[in-house]
Structure formats: C-alpha cells, structure tokens
Amino acid sequence: MTIAVCLKWINASGQTDIDDDRFMGFSYADQAALEYALRVAENTNDEVIVVTAGPVGAEAVLRDAIARGAQRAVRIDIDRSHDSAVIAQAIAQAVSHCSLIWCGDYSSDRGSGSVPAFIAAQLSFAQALGLVDIVLPTGAQSPITALRRLDGGRREQLEIRGQAVISVEGSTARLRRASLKGSMAANKQVIEIVTVNQVAVETPPTRAYRPRARAVAAPVGNSALDRVRQITDTSTAKGHGETVHLEPREAAELIVSKLREWGYQS
Amino acid sequence: MTDTDIIVVGAGPAGSCAAIAAAKAGKRVVLIERGPFPGSKNMYGGVIYPRILDELIPDWFEHAPIQRWIVRRSTMLLSDTGALNIDYRSNAWGQAPYNGATAYRPDFDNWLAQQAVAAGAELICSTTVTGLLRDAQGRINGITTDRPDGDLTASVVIACDGVNSFIAKEAGLYKAVDASNYTLGVKETLSLPKSVIDERFGVRDNQGVDIEILGGTSGVNGGGFIYTNLDTIAVGVVLKLPKLSAQKKRPEEIIAELKRHPAIAPLIEGAEVIEYSAHLIPEAGLDMMPKMVADGLLVAGDAAALCLAAGIWLEGVNFAMASGMYAGQSAAQAMTAGNTTAAGLQTYTKKLNETFVLKDHKKLRKIPHLVLSDRVQHKYPGFVTGIVERMFRVENPHPKPGVRRILREERKKAGISLMDLVRDALTGLKGFG
Structure with missing residues (x-):
C-alpha cells in the first residue's frame, strides 16, 4: 500500500510582493497532511510518496518531505498557471495506485481547496475534505475517524475506510522536524519527474455571474408617480419571500424548483 | 570513519569561504546554517570589500549581488549643530576591478553559500549547533545540533558562528567576556x-x-x-x-x-x-581575540573577533572571508597530512599572521580604544568643528583671527589639555603608521 501526500510549492513569506525561491515552502495545511501521512505509515508500514506539481524549484519541498520521513518523491513537470482541474488531473494520474491521498485543505497562497476534490473526482475515491480533527486507528483494519467543518460552527463526524482523498486544516498537526542525517540523505534523493501530456479539461467560458433575464410586466397606473412606486416601492411584500417547514429532501426539491421558476437555473 | 571531513558552522562570509576552500581542496564539507537560508539572520548594512575573493572566485564582481559600488567615501564629524565632512570621490572605484560595495547581506551571503554548494559543499539550513563532540582524548571531533539524530562527526570543525561564538567559548578559547x-x-x-x-x-x-x-x-x-x-x-x-x-x-x-x-x-x-x-x-580588535586553534577546531570571522573598527577603516566582511578561506585551506591541508591536532592546524595562525588579517589588527591595535575613548568621542568633534566654524566665519569689521589663536581658544573651550592632545596625536600617528 502506498500513501500519497500532495504538496504545493508556494510563496510562504506571507507577502505578495516577494517572488524569491528563498521564501518558497509549503503551507501549514500541507505540513499537517504530511505529518498525518507519516503517522499513518508508521502504524501500517506503508510507503509514503510525496507529489508536487511545478518547476525544478518545487523539488525543494519534496526534499524537505523526504528529510522528514517520506520515501519517494515525484515532481509533475507542469506549468503552475494551469487551473486546479488540470493540476488535479495530472496529480491523479501520478497517485492513482495509492490507497490514501492526503492534502492540505487549501494552500495559503489564495488556494481555493478545489484540487483535493478534483483528485477525488478523477479517481472516484471517497473524499473527506476540510478536516479539523483526525483520530488515526491503532489497527490497520479500523477506520480513520475525523471531524469535518461545516457552516455555522457545526461539525460532521466521518469514518474513512478504503481509498480516499483527505484534506486537513493546518492547525490539526505540527509537522515533525527532520533529522540531520535525514536532511543530508534528502539532498541526494533522486526525484522522479513525470511529464504530463497536455491534459484536456473542458472548462466552460467564464463570465461574471448574474441571474438570467426574465420578463417583467410594465407598470400600470394613471400617474407617473404610481408607476414609479410600483417598481420601487419596498413597503409591501412581493417577490420570493416564503417560509416553509419541510424535511431536508422536500426542502431541497422546493428550492431547486423555485430557482428554476425564477430563472436562476435552467 | 567520520560522517564528513570538515564541518563549517555558520554560512556567513567566513563559513562560506571556508567551505569553498575546503571543498575545492577535495574534502567532504558540511556547511551548517542556523537560519532558513544563508544571510537570513544578517542585518549588517555596511560596505563589503571583496578583493580577497579574487583568490576563490576570480570573476566574483560579475556575479555577486551588489547594490552599489562605493565611489564616494566620506568621514563626517558632527557637533550639535555643525558638521565637517571630508569626502573623497573616485569614479574608478565604480569600475572593474572595483573597491568596496554595499549589498544586502541576505542576498550576498546566500550567493556566497551557493558558491560553496557549487564547489561541492553540502549546505544544511535551519539547524542550530548546540555543542561540540569530543573523542576519548578530549579532542573535538564533531558537533551536536538541535535536530533529531543531530550529532555529526568530522575531522575538523570550523567555527564561523559569528560574534559571541558559543563554540569558541565552549572550546575554552575565549578569556572572560568583557562587555566593553x-x-x-x-x-x-x-x-x-x-x-x-x-x-x-x-x-x-x-x-x-x-x-x-x-x-x-x-x-x-x-x-x-x-x-x-x-x-x-x-x-x-x-x-x-x-x-x-x-x-x-x-x-x-x-x-x-x-x-x-x-x-x-x-x-x-x-x-x-x-x-x-x-x-x-x-570591536576591541586584537585585545579581545580568542585562541583560534584547538585540537580539531578552527575559529574564523566574527567568532574570532576579526572585525576592524579603526575609525577611518571599518571592515569585517573581508576579514571574515579571508580568515574563513585560510581556515578551510589549513583544515584541508592538515587532514591530508593526517594531523588535525592544534599543532597540525597551526598553518592557520601562521597564515593569519603573514597576511593583512592579523597584520592590520596588530598595526592598529590601539586605534579602536582611541576612537571610542571619551575625549575623541565627546570633545574632539566639537573642538574640530569649532575651529572650522571660526576659520570660515567672516566677522567684519573684525580682522580674521590667527589660526594658532583659534586652536588655543577652541582647545580650552573644549576642555582638552595640551598634554592629552599631544598624547592622542602620538597614539594616532603611531597607530595609523
């Protein structure tokens, strides 16, 4: 079994005007992911493979991860300016043989957290994303239990079995320090380089979001003031305000049907 | 068998030059840096005189990350309201082979450390050296660090860990530390x-x-x-x-x-x-320097107090680079000769004594104390600017006063006795040679 950790090579300086290899690194979320992967591997004797997508400079984060205990490193030679779907497709190809794929929930360089979800979709793996608490099993057969952040301060408890993509928040674990001998060995580690064929991902043309146009009847009235009032008056209820008490399934169906009716969804 | 041949502690100018010299001599070198990258801990904002790099990196001035080449060198005396500026300009200093330069040390040190890596040294950052390892005979044979599994053995350790060197202190090379x-x-x-x-x-x-x-x-x-x-x-x-x-x-x-x-x-x-x-x-020059050699250990750069603060000459990086280079060369020679005891490493002190590194310090031994003395600090700037003020102030219809009179009156006003003035002048003359 192999456990993969996806690491993004980012500007770790916290300042946007610095573009300098000396300040590059990986975000706390990725560090936490690496730490969990190493802990799991300690229990199960699995191999840990670290993967990054980017230019030669990105190998620094892989060597760092090797120094801390990962066994293999793969760099996907791809232009980082590609969007998340393309990057995720390239990563998914490199980690398709792995049982668990650990990621940070999102990188600190304005990451959207979409890459882990895209990887899971590409590989048809289960996904447990945005975890805030993880309990690793002591036995290999037991599931990983975790808490996932939901809106409004709610939490969702998950049990993770089988092949899965897991993304964790940066505060969940502190990455171990590399041993001195580990750092020295990592300098000599061979990094596997994967060149990807330009993956074709269909992305619809993007435009600013706006609701669809809908026909509004012209106001009717004797005076201009009446007609203006009809359009601008907010003192009387109109439009879509409605409170209903339904089971979640019926509520969702109602929302979808209303959105269709109002023209927000086709 | 040791983990490596030579460990250099600190990837500043001294450490990187030591690593370059030792790696060029074919030795396995590990260069350990406390910060996340070389220079990241450095705040020095002064002038670097890299001429000594000609020996190690012949075309350094083509590649070094320099900010500006110094073409104007000024010494300014300030009283409360006045200023006397002695300013020399040479545009030739702004062309090859150059003289002094300003640089951001995080850039310069990083560049220099990369030269060491290119020469074959192994650079390990984010690692603090916490102590020295000794063999059964008490001879230094490695270091301990704050990293897990962090001991590393070597034939020679070169301490370039900067001012207030913990390594030189642990090795017992410093006398009692005097804050002055x-x-x-x-x-x-x-x-x-x-x-x-x-x-x-x-x-x-x-x-x-x-x-x-x-x-x-x-x-x-x-x-x-x-x-x-x-x-x-x-x-x-x-x-x-x-x-x-x-x-x-x-x-x-x-x-x-x-x-x-x-x-x-x-x-x-x-x-x-x-x-x-x-x-x-x-800043105290020769008077505060430690012993620079012990069994299995050399000390270079600021760690050895090799900083020249002699009034008109304020230099440190060039002393660091030179002493580092000589330390690297001596360590490699001693290893090749199979004798890394203090006696085997004495070529280092010999080299320092033969070159500007200690010759300048010996010649200018008294100058740092003179420059920082109370009279030079608190009385002379007012005295000198007072003289110049009166020489160039036109007070017609009064005729110009004689220079001797101005000197006498200003000296009295500044509260400097003739004896002290003569004594300081002699010390200065003797010191500056």
Missing part, C-alpha cells in the same frame, strides 16, 4: 526612490556613497553611518555597550536624534523606515 569589548550596531533601512538617492548623494547608476560619522550619538561612545543601496539608505549607529547601558537611552532614540541633525535630515527627508535591526559587533 562589544558595541551594538543598530540600523534603520530607509526607502527612497533611486532617482532621489542619486540626486541627493551626487551619484549615478550603481555608484554608491559611504559616510562614516564621528559624533551624533547622543553622548554614547560610538559612531554613525550612512550607506546607499539602490533604492534604500542604511542609517545607523554603533554604540559602546557599557556606555549605552549607563546612559539609559534607547538605540532607536539615538538614531532618531542622528536623523534630526541638520547635516543628515536633508539626505533622508521623506524616506520611509522599512526595517529596523540590531546586532553585536566585536
């Missing part, structure tokens, strides 16, 4: 557009200015400095520790006072402070 041997260097980096700096300092392109200041340190013994980078200016003071402590003044207040001086304020007007930093400087 140290100064505190405090620096503000001020941001100004390049065109404004060029205009105010009368330079173009990558020409730069170095102004060393005597006086203007709010009564604390020390000195001030202004250095130009491309689009920043480094302004700061160097303050003698016991005096700073006794005066109970904050260093940033002293810099603020210096920046308000009528001779300084126009140079930095409108500039924004983008960085403030401070660091100790070993």
Whole structure:
C-alpha cells in the first residue's frame, strides 16, 4: 500500500510582493497532511510518496518531505498557471495506485481547496475534505475517524475506510522536524519527474455571474408617480419571500424548483 | 570513519569561504546554517570589500549581488549643530576591478553559500549547533545540533558562528567576556526612490556613497553611518555597550536624534523606515581575540573577533572571508597530512599572521580604544568643528583671527589639555603608521 501526500510549492513569506525561491515552502495545511501521512505509515508500514506539481524549484519541498520521513518523491513537470482541474488531473494520474491521498485543505497562497476534490473526482475515491480533527486507528483494519467543518460552527463526524482523498486544516498537526542525517540523505534523493501530456479539461467560458433575464410586466397606473412606486416601492411584500417547514429532501426539491421558476437555473 | 571531513558552522562570509576552500581542496564539507537560508539572520548594512575573493572566485564582481559600488567615501564629524565632512570621490572605484560595495547581506551571503554548494559543499539550513563532540582524548571531533539524530562527526570543525561564538567559548578559547569589548550596531533601512538617492548623494547608476560619522550619538561612545543601496539608505549607529547601558537611552532614540541633525535630515527627508535591526559587533580588535586553534577546531570571522573598527577603516566582511578561506585551506591541508591536532592546524595562525588579517589588527591595535575613548568621542568633534566654524566665519569689521589663536581658544573651550592632545596625536600617528 502506498500513501500519497500532495504538496504545493508556494510563496510562504506571507507577502505578495516577494517572488524569491528563498521564501518558497509549503503551507501549514500541507505540513499537517504530511505529518498525518507519516503517522499513518508508521502504524501500517506503508510507503509514503510525496507529489508536487511545478518547476525544478518545487523539488525543494519534496526534499524537505523526504528529510522528514517520506520515501519517494515525484515532481509533475507542469506549468503552475494551469487551473486546479488540470493540476488535479495530472496529480491523479501520478497517485492513482495509492490507497490514501492526503492534502492540505487549501494552500495559503489564495488556494481555493478545489484540487483535493478534483483528485477525488478523477479517481472516484471517497473524499473527506476540510478536516479539523483526525483520530488515526491503532489497527490497520479500523477506520480513520475525523471531524469535518461545516457552516455555522457545526461539525460532521466521518469514518474513512478504503481509498480516499483527505484534506486537513493546518492547525490539526505540527509537522515533525527532520533529522540531520535525514536532511543530508534528502539532498541526494533522486526525484522522479513525470511529464504530463497536455491534459484536456473542458472548462466552460467564464463570465461574471448574474441571474438570467426574465420578463417583467410594465407598470400600470394613471400617474407617473404610481408607476414609479410600483417598481420601487419596498413597503409591501412581493417577490420570493416564503417560509416553509419541510424535511431536508422536500426542502431541497422546493428550492431547486423555485430557482428554476425564477430563472436562476435552467 | 567520520560522517564528513570538515564541518563549517555558520554560512556567513567566513563559513562560506571556508567551505569553498575546503571543498575545492577535495574534502567532504558540511556547511551548517542556523537560519532558513544563508544571510537570513544578517542585518549588517555596511560596505563589503571583496578583493580577497579574487583568490576563490576570480570573476566574483560579475556575479555577486551588489547594490552599489562605493565611489564616494566620506568621514563626517558632527557637533550639535555643525558638521565637517571630508569626502573623497573616485569614479574608478565604480569600475572593474572595483573597491568596496554595499549589498544586502541576505542576498550576498546566500550567493556566497551557493558558491560553496557549487564547489561541492553540502549546505544544511535551519539547524542550530548546540555543542561540540569530543573523542576519548578530549579532542573535538564533531558537533551536536538541535535536530533529531543531530550529532555529526568530522575531522575538523570550523567555527564561523559569528560574534559571541558559543563554540569558541565552549572550546575554552575565549578569556572572560568583557562587555566593553562589544558595541551594538543598530540600523534603520530607509526607502527612497533611486532617482532621489542619486540626486541627493551626487551619484549615478550603481555608484554608491559611504559616510562614516564621528559624533551624533547622543553622548554614547560610538559612531554613525550612512550607506546607499539602490533604492534604500542604511542609517545607523554603533554604540559602546557599557556606555549605552549607563546612559539609559534607547538605540532607536539615538538614531532618531542622528536623523534630526541638520547635516543628515536633508539626505533622508521623506524616506520611509522599512526595517529596523540590531546586532553585536566585536570591536576591541586584537585585545579581545580568542585562541583560534584547538585540537580539531578552527575559529574564523566574527567568532574570532576579526572585525576592524579603526575609525577611518571599518571592515569585517573581508576579514571574515579571508580568515574563513585560510581556515578551510589549513583544515584541508592538515587532514591530508593526517594531523588535525592544534599543532597540525597551526598553518592557520601562521597564515593569519603573514597576511593583512592579523597584520592590520596588530598595526592598529590601539586605534579602536582611541576612537571610542571619551575625549575623541565627546570633545574632539566639537573642538574640530569649532575651529572650522571660526576659520570660515567672516566677522567684519573684525580682522580674521590667527589660526594658532583659534586652536588655543577652541582647545580650552573644549576642555582638552595640551598634554592629552599631544598624547592622542602620538597614539594616532603611531597607530595609523
């Protein structure tokens, strides 16, 4: 079994005007992911493979991860300016043989957290994303239990079995320090380089979001003031305000049907 | 079998040059740096004189990350309101083979360390050396670090861990530490557009200015400095520790006072402070230097107090690079000869004694004390500026006073006895040779 950790090579300086290899690194979320992967591997004797997508400079984060205990490193030679779907497709190809794929929930360089979800979709793996608490099993057969952040301060408890993509928040674990001998060995580690064929991902043309146009009847009235009032008056209820008490399934169906009716969804 | 041949502690100018020299001699070298990258801990804002690099990196000036080449060298004496500036300009210093330069040390040190890596040294960052390892005979044979599994053995350790070297102290090479041997260097980096700096300092392109200041340190013994980078200016003071402590003044207040001086304020007007930093400087020269060799250990750079603070000459990086280079070469030679005891490593002290590294320090031994003495610090700037003030002030219908009269009166006003003046002049003459 192999456990993969996806690491993004980012500007770790916290300042946007610095573009300098000396300040590059990986975000706390990725560090936490690496730490969990190493802990799991300690229990199960699995191999840990670290993967990054980017230019030669990105190998620094892989060597760092090797120094801390990962066994293999793969760099996907791809232009980082590609969007998340393309990057995720390239990563998914490199980690398709792995049982668990650990990621940070999102990188600190304005990451959207979409890459882990895209990887899971590409590989048809289960996904447990945005975890805030993880309990690793002591036995290999037991599931990983975790808490996932939901809106409004709610939490969702998950049990993770089988092949899965897991993304964790940066505060969940502190990455171990590399041993001195580990750092020295990592300098000599061979990094596997994967060149990807330009993956074709269909992305619809993007435009600013706006609701669809809908026909509004012209106001009717004797005076201009009446007609203006009809359009601008907010003192009387109109439009879509409605409170209903339904089971979640019926509520969702109602929302979808209303959105269709109002023209927000086709 | 040791883990490596030579361990160099600290990837500053001394450490990187030691690593380059030893790696070029075919030895396995591990260069250990405390910061996340070489230079990341460095705040030095002064002038680097890299001529010594000709030996290690012949075309250094083509590649080194230099801000400006110094073409104007000024020494400024400040009284409360007056300023006497002795300024020398040579545009030839701004062309190959160059003389001094300003540089951002995180850039310069990183570049120099990469030269060591290119020469074959292995650079390990984010690692603090916590102590020395010794063999059964008590001979130093490695280091301990703060990393897990962090012991590393070697035939020779070269300590380039900077001022207040914990390694040299642990090895017992320093005498008791005396705070009066140290100064505190405090620096503000001020941001100004390049065109404004060029205009105010009368330079173009990558020409730069170095102004060393005597006086203007709010009564604390020390000195001030202004250095130009491309689009920043480094302004700061160097303050003698016991005096700073006794005066109970904050260093940033002293810099603020210096920046308000009528001779300084126009140079930095409108500039924004983008960085403030401070660091100790070993300023007492030969009198505070430790033994530089022990069994399996060499000490170089600031760790060996190889910093020249002799008034008109303020140099440290070149001494660090030279001593580092000689340490690297000597360590490699001693290893090849199979004798890394103190006796086997003595070629290092021999080399230091034969070259400018110790010759300059021996010649200028008394100068650091003279420069930081109370009379030079508190009386001479007022005395000298008073003389110049009266020489150039026209007070018609009174006729011009004679120079001897001015000298006598100003000396009395400044409270300097003739004996002291003669004594200091002799010390200066003897010291500067």
